[in-house]
Every structure is written in structure tokens, then in C-alpha cells.
Amino acid sequence: MLAAFTLLKTAQKVKEFLFQKKALHTEYLPQKQLDHIYFPMAKKIRVPSAQIVDTKFSFEKKLRSLRIEDLLEGKLTKKEFTLLPRSQEIIGSIMILEILPELEKKEKIIAEAYLTLTKHIQTVVKKKEVHSGVFRTRRVQIIAGKRTKETIHYENGIKLKVHLEKTYFTSRLANERLRIAKLVQKDEEVLVMFSGVAPYPLVIAKNSEAKKVYGIEINPFAHQYALENIALNKLEDKVVIYEGDVRNLLPKLRKKFDRIVMPLPKTGEEFLYLVLPRLKHNGFIHLYAFLEEGKIEAERKQILERGRVLGYSLECRTIVTCGQFSPSTFRVCFDLKMREKRKKKI
Numbered sequence: 001m002l003a004a005f006t007l008l009k010t011a012q013k014v015k016e017f018l019f020q021k022k023a024l025h026t027e028y029l030p031q032k033q034l035d036h037i038y039f040p041m042a043k044k045i046r047v048p049s050a051q052i053v054d055t056k057f058s059f060e061k062k063l064r065s066l067r068i069e070d071l072l073e074g075k076l077t078k079k080e081f082t083l084l085p086r087s088q089e090i091i092g093s094i095m096i097l098e099i100l101p102e103l104e105k106k107e108k109i110i111a112e113a114y115l116t117l118t119k120h121i122q123t124v125v126k127k128k129e130v131h132s133g134v135f136r137t138r139r140v141q142i143i144a145g146k147r148t149k150e151t152i153h154y155e156n157g158i159k160l161k162v163h164l165e166k167t168y169f170t171s172r173l174a175n176e177r178l179r180i181a182k183l184v185q186k187d188e189e190v191l192v193m194f195s196g197v198a199p200y201p202l203v204i205a206k207n208s209e210a211k212k213v214y215g216i217e218i219n220p221f222a223h224q225y226a227l228e229n230i231a232l233n234k235l236e237d238k239v240v241i242y243e244g245d246v247r248n249l250l251p252k253l254r255k256k257f258d259r260i261v262m263p264l265p266k267t268g269e270e271f272l273y274l275v276l277p278r279l280k281h282n283g284f285i286h287l288y289a290f291l292e293e294g295k296i297e298a299e300r301k302q303i304l305e306r307g308r309v310l311g312y313s314l315e316c317r318t319i320v321t322c323g324q325f326s327p328s329t330f331r332v333c334f335d336l337k338m339r340e341k342r343k344k345k346i
């Protein structure tokens, strides 16, 4: 077989050259020999720093990593293959699937295939309903593996104990949580409204130089998990959380914050009247909403207008899309800055 033969010290350069020229045979593994290496070639070209040789040996074929389709070969029809879940959410050792009604009869073999394919997954569940109610929880049904709905999830340097039904949690916001943490400046005091099992407070505390991060959560189960998570991460000196309704608790916290995070996309905006008096001059608010693309600008104007009516001047610094709620609806974060406080004329 045709190969580029070169010294190990020039191997990287030769490999890149072959790759650029589409001359590297990617189905085979390169072969080392003392301080030289042979790169299998798909076509004959001149290669700087390498000798082109016709090897007497054959190269070892690369093993292709298994795909879900390989494991389900012969078990699903052609039509059923097209209905397989396109994406799966993984929380700790649990995989969450969205199984279409047409595939329900095959859900067990599909789930078992995912268990075989993904080594660190111990349980596969399917969504039974969308998040709803004040606690934003949902039901899931175990379809294969260990019978548990509780797991430990790792993200951004923290551990989170989560129960998939008793509490809200999504692993899909990991990047967004880190984005917010990176915006936090030294010695800031941050409030996370609607703090759940405390992913935002803990990611911020771990990845910034915040002085203190506070959280408020109404769901008693989520609050208990949050307390456990603070201890699990040994962040008791940086994170303080309260159980209750923000409407009752926030007025009692006689404090102002440098930054307030509002991760309650469906109704968060309605809480601006509570939050604005608690924000320091030049402070920031991160307000989440679910919006269709064409409605983002109108929402931005409405938020600023709401602030104005309440007697505050807000500036929208950035609008970040950080996920998708449905094919046409996005999770959007408005990064707002308090410009100045105006006295409200009565």
C-alpha cells in the first residue's frame, strides 16, 4: 500500500500536509517503526519531508465507534429508524429520551441499546410531560437500567445531586451558567432568584471571585437538594440560600445586589418590580424568556419600558440565545444594566 514514510519528529507536519491535500487514507491506522512512521495514503502526491513508498505490509483498519443504528440493526424498521430521538439529555448517570408514540412498543430495546452504547449511563428514562406548575417539574418513566430518578451531575467544576421529578434541572444550561459566572467581578454580591437545586449559585461561587451568592427557591424539595449540594461542594462560606416565595422573602432581605439572575423564563419579567429596588447603581440583571425569534426585539423594548414605568432606567447590553424550547421558540437571556435611578413622580 502507498505510504508517506517520515521521521517521528516531522510526523505532525506530514500528517497535516496529507490531510490538507486529501491524501491521508483515514480508514487505516498509521504504523510506527523505531523513530519513523508510515502514513497510509489515498493517492500519490509529493510530500515535503517524506519519502513515498509502496509498503509490503498492509495497514490495520481503524475500528469505527459503534452507533445506536448498529446496535438496533434488524430490530427496527426503516421507518422506525427515522423516528429515533435526535438528541438525548444526560443528567449524571441518567439519559432522558423523548420517545414518539410510534416507537413506544420498541422503547425498551431502544433504551437498552443506549445503555450498551454509553458506558457511564445506568438508567434510561422517557419524558412523560413538559415542565409545568410553580415548581417547573415534570414526570419521567424509567424504561431501562437501574431504577432511580436521583443522580449526581457534574458540570463546571461542581457536583449537583438532582431528582428528575421532585426538582427542576437541565444539563443544557451548563455553558450559559459558566457565561454568567465569567461576567461576575471580584467581590460582587449576586442574587439568584428561583435558584432550584442551586446550579447557578454554585457555578458562580466556584468560577468567579464573587463575595457571596444568594439564592431563593420556593420548592422545598429543591431547597433541600440545594442545601445538600452546597455542602457537597464545600461552598457554605460563599453560598446562602433561602426557602420561600421571592415575593415574601426578597422584601425582607434588607440588601442590595451587584447582579441578579432571573432564570424563570415563562414569567420572570413579572418579578422586575421586586428586583429593581434591590439592584445597586450600575448593577446587572440577567433575565430569561422563551421567545420566538421575531418577537425578541419587541420583548426587549417591553422590558425597558417596564423598567421606565417603575422608575428605573435600564440598558440592554446583550441578548444571548442559550437553548431551544421548541422548533420555533428560543431560550433568550437579556443582559440588562441599571443606568441610573430616577425618582418616580407620583
Ligand SMILES: C[S@@+](CC[C@H](N)C(=O)[O-])C[C@H]1O[C@@H](n2cnc3c(N)ncnc32)[C@H](O)[C@@H]1O
Pocket (backbone or CB within 6 Å): 134, 135, 136, 168, 169, 170, 173, 193, 194, 195, 196, 197, 198, 199, 200, 216, 217, 218, 219, 222, 244, 245, 246, 247, 263, 264, 265
Ligand atoms: C426554571 S426553574 C430554574 C431552577 C434553577 N435556577 C435551574 O437553573 O436549574 C425555576 C425555579 O423557580 C422556582 N420558583 C417559581 N416561582 C417561585 C417564586 N415565586 N419564588 C421562589 N422560587 C420560585 C421553581 O420552584 C423552580 O425551581
